[in-house]
Structure formats: structure tokens, C-alpha cells
Amino acid sequence: MSLEILVNVAPGETRVAQVENASLQEVYLQRDSRRGVAGNIYMGRVQRVLPGMQAAFIEIGLARTAFLHASDIVRQHGEDTIEAPGIQQLLADGDNVLVQVVKEPIGSKGARLTTELSIPSRFLVLMPHNEQVAVSARIEDTDERERLIEVVTRLKTQMEMPGGFIVRTVGEGAEPHALAADMRFLARLWESINEQARTAQPATLVHGDLPLVTRMIRDLLSPAVERIRIDDAEAWQETVDFARRFVPEMVERIERYTGAAPIFDLFGVEDEIERALQSTVPLKSGGSLVIEQTEAMTTVDVNTAGFVGSRNLDETILRTNLEAAQTLARQLRLRNLGGLIIVDFIDMTLEADRQQVLRMLEKALAQDSARSTIYPISPLGLVEMTRKRTRDSLEHQLCETCPSCGGRGSVKTPETVCHEIFRDILRSARQFEAREILLLASPDVVAVLLDEQAEALAELSATIDRPIRLQAESLYQQANFDVVLM
Structure with a gap:
């Protein structure tokens, strides 16, 4: 299997493509005007508790309030009641609560939140409010799963590390010293987050996830990746610095792309995105x-x-x-x-x-x-x-609703628009006095009126006993027209 990661950096936009056997598999997009918030940690303020939904709306400083369900709220340590407490016992309007975004705002829905924080590094995910040690389900080898649980549990005890850990998929085969380095990094990061949270104002960002390029390197880089090609010097240097710190053995695979053709022309990535x-x-x-x-x-x-x-x-x-x-x-x-x-x-x-x-x-x-x-x-x-x-x-990231059809996926035919025009002219002529009728419509509709519908148009003009003058407007959409009484 041949696996490459291509990184395209342009003003205001960064794109990452994952290519497997010369075939595009996934695309990640980040725009300065609309950066993703998944993984970010905020000091939220409870705007409204909804007992009927067992949830609450939380203000975290985004355009729409976010959503926190009772099942996503961490139970207090030592709480052993069989029945989970209701949302009213957990939160009240105006409360401040440290939350993490687990799902981006999608469409008209706000972000989905949790108080069960998870902080990822190269091989591990720290769960500050959970003492368990677990392994990604994508690591299927039983012996390796048992080895990783034993190593992480032993290191956690020896280093007196708080919280629990999940070994990520890329942690398969990781040496104990690499896992220990990750644990120390996560401990320092969690201490920093805690310190910032103590003084953070409501509805403000406490800790943001990594930028797209370094985040993709952290999440996608594995021994299977043959190389990473980046077309921007600054992003390439930042990625190399990040790799030297966390995955030094992969530094040689990170290349600065200087080819004449745009990097996404390689493997037809740009065309594949268009077809998608x-x-x-x-x-x-x-x-x-x-x-x-x-x-x-x-x-x-x-x-x-x-x-x-x-x-x-x-x-x-x-x-x-x-x-x-x-x-x-x-x-x-x-x-x-x-x-x-x-x-x-x-x-x-x-x-x-x-x-x-x-x-x-x-x-x-x-x-x-x-x-x-x-x-x-x-x-x-x-x-x-x-x-x-x-x-x-x-x-949804690259497109918007069609202004012509309003998202229906179709537009009225010129013939349909012609019959709407006839009805509108007849209605207006009966209600108002006018010497003549001026019709403004798209060129396609005017062409049909002068051709297939010419006889019907003449009959209508005779019926209302007024001349009908046509004027093609190139800026009009096919379904748009105006009837003007002169």
C-alpha cells in the first residue's frame, strides 16, 4: 500500500489530502474565516436548562449556542447511585462549566459538548476525569493490546500520573519511553489548561486544538505513510519542528514541494474534489x-x-x-x-x-x-x-444553497415560467389601467415567448386589448420576471 499526504497552503485556506495507491481517500479543509472548533475546550456558561430534553444550551462564544446532554456530563468521583441524576441536579442557569466540543456545528445545529475532556497527543489520549486505561479498538492483536495496557498502567503508577489514558491506533508497537514522553507532555498540558480555566471568563476559549497541518500529522502520520509533501515553506518548517519533537523518525519523509504544477494536480486530487x-x-x-x-x-x-x-x-x-x-x-x-x-x-x-x-x-x-x-x-x-x-x-463546506431553486435541486422550465407570466399579465390587466405591458424576463424565457409561445402571447395581447413589449434581462434568473404597467 502506497500512502501519501499532500498539503496545500493558500491565503486564507489550508487543505490536506490523504492519497492511497494514487487514489484520493479523504480531504480536510480549514479556512481562516471559519476554523473548526472540534476538540477545543471552552469555559461555557449555562444559558438555559431543558429538563424535558435532559440537556442544556451552553454559551461558548460561537454564533450559535452549543448543546450539552446530561449523559455527557462527568459524574462526581465516588458517586455510586444506580440512577443517573437529572439535568436539574447537575446544572443551573448561569453556571460556569468547562466543556469540550465533540461535534462541529452542522447546518442549523450548534456544537455538541461534553465535560468528559479528552486531550490527545501522538500516541495517547488523556482523560483527566477518568482513571481507566484502554486501547483503541482498531488495534486488534490481543497480545499487543495486553502489552500496551500493562505498559501504560505501570508508567501511570510509577509517574503518579492523574487521569486515565487511551492508546491511539498509531500507538501500536510504541516503545515504553515514547509512551512515557507522551504522558509527561499531556500532564504539562493539562496543568496549563487547568491554570487557564481558573481565570477564564465565561464563553471564552481555554485551549484550542492544533492547526490543521500539525493536527493531521499527529493523527494521520504512521509507518505506512511514505511521505508528506507541503507546498508552503512556513508550514513545512512548522511541520518539521513538530515532527522532530514527537516523531523524529518521520522527519525525513516530510518534503517541501516546489514543483511547477499545483500540488493538488498530483494524482488528480483537484479533479477528484470537483467530482465529489x-x-x-x-x-x-x-x-x-x-x-x-x-x-x-x-x-x-x-x-x-x-x-x-x-x-x-x-x-x-x-x-x-x-x-x-x-x-x-x-x-x-x-x-x-x-x-x-x-x-x-x-x-x-x-x-x-x-x-x-x-x-x-x-x-x-x-x-x-x-x-x-x-x-x-x-x-x-x-x-x-x-x-x-x-x-x-x-x-456543505464548499457549497451553498442554489439561489435559483432554493435548494430543491431543480428550476422551473422556460415554458412553465411563460404560463406564470401569462397569468400574472392577465391578473394585472384586469386590476389596473395601462397603455401597454412591459415584460422583463431572462433571455431564455423571452426566446420561448417569441418562438413556441408566440401564438399564445398574441392571443393574450388581444384578450387584454393592450400591446405586450418584451425586454430580455441577462441578470435575471430563469424563474424571475417582472410585469410593468406602462
Whole structure:
């Protein structure tokens, strides 16, 4: 497996692309005008407690108030009651509370918060309010899991470290001295956060996560990464300095990119991002995926399109569905689609084929850092799945609602607009006196009025007994028009 990380730094925007076997897998984006807040720690102030929802709205200084559920509030040490206390016993309006953002604001929803703070480093995550030692589920080797738990537990006791620790996936194979260095760093950082929290004003940032480039190096860098190429001298130097401190063995793999072509032209990254904003994804076999993102869920439809196979229909359908499962897993990562996802694979008559497609989908999603849950194929032939959503999708980050269709995904045809115009002219002529009617409309609509609808327009003019003058306005959208009484 060939794995590279490409970093593009431009004024006001930084992008990181993860490329595997010359194929774009994930894109991370940070803009100065809208920096991410996940992982940030704030001194929040309780704005409103909602007993019916067992939650509270917390002011942390963002555009929208954030949301804190009772289940995300740390219980007091030593509390052993079976029944969890209600939100009213935990918080009151006006209280100050130290919170961390676990989910970015998405759409109209504010950020999701927790008081169970987690502070990551290279190999470990410090949980200041939890004494447990655990290992990432993505480290599957039983012997290695036991070794890591033993080493971290022993170091925690010897160094008298507060809190609990989770060994991250990149911690697999880490030596004790490296884990100890991480623990010392996290202890110093937590002490600094505590000190700042004691004097922090409500609704202010106490501790911010790392900038995108160094954060991606921390989270994505592993022995599997062959090299990191960065097209900005300052960002390259900062990354090298960060790597020397935490992963000195990887410094030689960090390169300053000075090629003539833009760095995202390598491996066709720029084109891949553009295609990821389209709803239709072509398959090599000739079939396609149609991906539609809505507020409630994401739907995926698998089509055979031009692929007819070489043997029989069942084989054609199975091959298309297997390819679709692999492509879908990559598209979910690339587009960062989360929440409820409904996949309509092509109907399969054999149970063995259905199970093979599900196994392929599970295998393809195994490398995804976001946790997914896949359910069996329903009686209607649909696969329901969920994927953890922690930030906006690529489309929501790069696009906005179409001003012409208002987000419906379609616009009225020129013919439809013509008939609306006829009704509006007739209504206005009956209500008001005028010598003539001036119609302002888009060039496409005016062209239809002068061609296919010319007879209808003449008939309308005779009906209202007034001339109708047309004026094409290039700045008008197709559905826009104005009827002016002269």
C-alpha cells in the first residue's frame, strides 16, 4: 500500500489530502474565516436548562449556542447511585462549566459538548476525569493490546500520573519511553489548561486544538505513510519542528514541494474534489452510484447503466454491487458523509450474493477512521447503515444553497415560467389601467415567448386589448420576471 499526504497552503485556506495507491481517500479543509472548533475546550456558561430534553444550551462564544446532554456530563468521583441524576441536579442557569466540543456545528445545529475532556497527543489520549486505561479498538492483536495496557498502567503508577489514558491506533508497537514522553507532555498540558480555566471568563476559549497541518500529522502520520509533501515553506518548517519533537523518525519523509504544477494536480486530487461535489459517481464497469444528501439522511442508488455483463443477469448484478460497495466506502470518506445512510443496491435473488456484498462493504469500510454500523439487507432490498458524523460534509463546506431553486435541486422550465407570466399579465390587466405591458424576463424565457409561445402571447395581447413589449434581462434568473404597467 502506497500512502501519501499532500498539503496545500493558500491565503486564507489550508487543505490536506490523504492519497492511497494514487487514489484520493479523504480531504480536510480549514479556512481562516471559519476554523473548526472540534476538540477545543471552552469555559461555557449555562444559558438555559431543558429538563424535558435532559440537556442544556451552553454559551461558548460561537454564533450559535452549543448543546450539552446530561449523559455527557462527568459524574462526581465516588458517586455510586444506580440512577443517573437529572439535568436539574447537575446544572443551573448561569453556571460556569468547562466543556469540550465533540461535534462541529452542522447546518442549523450548534456544537455538541461534553465535560468528559479528552486531550490527545501522538500516541495517547488523556482523560483527566477518568482513571481507566484502554486501547483503541482498531488495534486488534490481543497480545499487543495486553502489552500496551500493562505498559501504560505501570508508567501511570510509577509517574503518579492523574487521569486515565487511551492508546491511539498509531500507538501500536510504541516503545515504553515514547509512551512515557507522551504522558509527561499531556500532564504539562493539562496543568496549563487547568491554570487557564481558573481565570477564564465565561464563553471564552481555554485551549484550542492544533492547526490543521500539525493536527493531521499527529493523527494521520504512521509507518505506512511514505511521505508528506507541503507546498508552503512556513508550514513545512512548522511541520518539521513538530515532527522532530514527537516523531523524529518521520522527519525525513516530510518534503517541501516546489514543483511547477499545483500540488493538488498530483494524482488528480483537484479533479477528484470537483467530482465529489456531483451526485453521480461512474463505476468502471459502466454502472453508477447516485448519491443524494438531505437534512435527514443520505440516499445511495446503484444502477447498472450500460453494464450488461458477459454471462448472465445475476453475475452482472453481483459484479456491479460489489464494485459499488467498494466505491461507496471511498465516497463516504471523501465526501465525509455521516448520519443515516440508505443504500439501494440492485436487487439480488441469491442470499449468498447479498451476504457477499455486505461483507465487501464491511471490508471496504474497515480502513475508515469514522465508525460505521451496517445492518442486514431489509425486506425491501435496502441496506441501512450509520457513519459517525463529526464535521460538515465536503459539499456543505464548499457549497451553498442554489439561489435559483432554493435548494430543491431543480428550476422551473422556460415554458412553465411563460404560463406564470401569462397569468400574472392577465391578473394585472384586469386590476389596473395601462397603455401597454412591459415584460422583463431572462433571455431564455423571452426566446420561448417569441418562438413556441408566440401564438399564445398574441392571443393574450388581444384578450387584454393592450400591446405586450418584451425586454430580455441577462441578470435575471430563469424563474424571475417582472410585469410593468406602462
